[in-house]
Every structure is written in C-alpha cells, then in structure tokens.
Amino acid sequence: QVQLVESGGGSVQAGGSLRLSCAASGRTFSVYAMAWFRQAPGKEREFVSAKIVGGYSTYYADSVKGRFTISRDSAKNTVYLQMDNLKPEDTAVYYCAAQTSPRPVVGGARNYDYWGQGTQVTVSS
Numbered sequence: 001q002v003q004l005v006e007s008g009g010g011s012v013q014a015g016g017s018l019r020l021s022c023a024a025s026g027r028t029f030s031v032y033a034m035a036w037f038r039q040a041p042g043k044e045r046e047f048v049s050a051k052i053v054g055g056y057s058t059y060y061a062d063s064v065k066g067r068f069t070i071s072r073d074s075a076k077n078t079v080y081l082q083m084d085n086l087k088p089e090d091t092a093v094y095y096c097a098a099q100t101s102p103r104p105v106v107g108g109a110r111n112y113d114y115w116g117q118g119t120q121v122t123v124s125s
Helices: none
Strands: 002-007 010-013 018-026 033-039 046-052 058-060 068-073 078-083 092-099 119-124
Touching: 002 092, 018 033, 018 092, 018 119, 033 068, 033 078, 046 068, 046 078, 058 068
Parallel strands: 010 119
Antiparallel strands: 002 018, 018 078, 033 046, 033 092, 046 058, 068 078, 092 119
C-alpha cells in the first residue's frame, strides 16, 4: 500500500501562485509515476501533470504548460506542483496519484493505483 497526503491548497487571486505538496509513504519503492489531477464541480477528473519516478520525464496538460511545474524530492518522497500565473479556470480540487506499473501510462485517472484525499485550490478574478 502507498499512502499519499496532499497539502498546500488555498485561495489566491488570478495571477498568483501556490505550491502543492504530496508526501508518499508505505511501499514507495513500487511507485513508477506520480501525477496531479484536478476536478472542478460538475466536471470529470482531468490530468494536470506527471513525473516518472527515477527519471527526468515530465508531462503537462496543454492548459497548464508554461505555468505549472512538477518536481520531486526523492529523499522526502514528496512531489510538488508549483502553480504560477493562476487563472480562475484552475479552480478545482487537486489530487495526487501514484502508479505502480513498471511501464506507466501517465494520462488517464484509471491508470493510477493510489490517490490522496485532495486539496482545494480556488482562484478568484
């Protein structure tokens, strides 16, 4: 089992920044990819960003490219999502996810095995 705990959400004005953290514990050696998803009210959960554990590959949804940055501190087993130039349409609950497949598929929520509880991000105009 892998446990994921997110933190860092909050309320900001458009143009502001937030940094989300996701601390992983448990069988973290089994994780091959970490990702962030988000879900706005009345919408499906959507992919935001992902990082291959132990590698350099990172992936972003088109809507956040150039504004969000995913990173990982292996010593702390923590993944971060730095969100800059936030827009009202970024408002959502953000979820951290972990995938245990040795050949991870970064998109698609169904590919992920473990999820955090979510953290709310609200961006006002």
